[in-house]
Amino acid sequence: DIQMTQSPSSLSASIGDRVTITCRASQGINTYLAWYQQRPGKAPKSLIYAASNLQGWVPSRFSASGSGTDFTLTITSLQPEDFATYYCQQYNSYPLTFGGGTKVEIK
Amino acid sequence: EVQLLESGGGRVQPGGSLRLSCAASGFTFSAYALTWVRQTPGKGLEWVSGITGVGDKTYYADSVKGRFTISRDNSRNTLYLQMNSLRAEDTALYYCVKFYGTSGYYTNFDFWGQGTLVIVSS
Numbered sequence: 262d263i264q265m266t267q268s269p270s271s272l273s274a275s276i277g278d279r280v281t282i283t284c285r286a287s288q289g290i291n292t293y294l295a296w297y298q299q300r301p302g303k304a305p306k307s308l309i310y311a312a313s314n315l316q317g318w319v320p321s322r323f324s325a326s327g328s329g330t331d332f333t334l335t336i337t338s339l340q341p342e343d344f345a346t347y348y349c350q351q352y353n354s355y356p357l358t359f360g361g362g363t364k365v366e367i368k
Numbered sequence: 369e370v371q372l373l374e375s376g377g378g379r380v381q382p383g384g385s386l387r388l389s390c391a392a393s394g395f396t397f398s399a400y401a402l403t404w405v406r407q408t409p410g411k412g413l414e415w416v417s418g419i420t421g422v423g424d425k426t427y428y429a430d431s432v433k434g435r436f437t438i439s440r441d442n443s444r445n446t447l448y449l450q451m452n453s454l455r456a457e458d459t460a461l462y463y464c465v466k467f468y469g470t471s472g473y474y475t476n477f478d479f480w481g482q483g484t485l486v487i488v489s490s
Contacts, residue, residue: 297477303482306480310468310476316478350476356427357403
C-alpha cells in the first residue's frame with residue numbers, strides 16, 4: 262500500500278498569510294494526486310486533481326504542485342473560509358489512500 | 369447539479385448487518401465509477417470500496433474484503449454497500465463519492481455526499 266504523509270498535522274495562521282502544506286508518498290505516484298478541503302461538520306470537497314489542476318469552483322489563491330513523491334498545496338492570502346482540514350489522496354493504485362490531514366486554524 | 373444522498377446508517381450490534389444506499393442525480397449515473405469512503409469520528413479518511421460505471425469491476429480495502437459488498441443499480445441511479453459481520457472498528461461516517469471517470473482507475477474523486485453514520489456497538 263502507498264502511504265501518504267502530510268506535514269504539518271496542524272498549523273495556525275492569520276488572515277492574509279501564505280500557507281504551504283506538504284504531502285509525501287511512500288513511492289512514486291506520477292501526478293495521480295488530489296487535494297480535498299473539509300470544513301468542520303461538512304463533507305470533504307475536491308480542490309485539486311492531477312497534482313496541480315484546480316477544480317472549477319476553487320479560487321485562484323489555491324495552487325498546488327509536485328510529481329513523483331513530493332507534493333505541495335499553497336494558499337496565498339488566507340481567507341476566513343479557508344480554515345479547514347486539508348487532505349491529500351493518491352489514486353495511482355489501489356488501495357486508494359489519504360494523508361492524515363492538515364488542520365489550518367486561526368492564529 | 370450533482371447530488372449524492374446516502375441513507376441506511378444506524379446503530380447495529382457487532383456481527384450484525386446494514387445496507388447503505390446512495391441515491392444520485394445530476395449526472396449520467398452509469399458513466400461514472402463510484403466509491404465509498406469512511407471517516408472515523410475525529411479522525412481521517414479511509415477508502416472502503418469502489419465500483420466501475422457499468423458495475424463489472426469492484427474494489428475493496430483489505431479491512432472490509434469478504435464482509436462488505438458494493439453494488440449499483442444503474443436503472444435506479446443508486447449505489448449500495450452491503451455490510452456484514454460488522455465490527456466496532458467499522459463505526460464511521462460513510463460517504464458516497466463520485467469518481468471523475470468511468471473505470472475508477474487513475475481518476476480522482478469530484479463530488480461527495482453528506483454521509484450516513486454507522487455505529488457498531490452492543
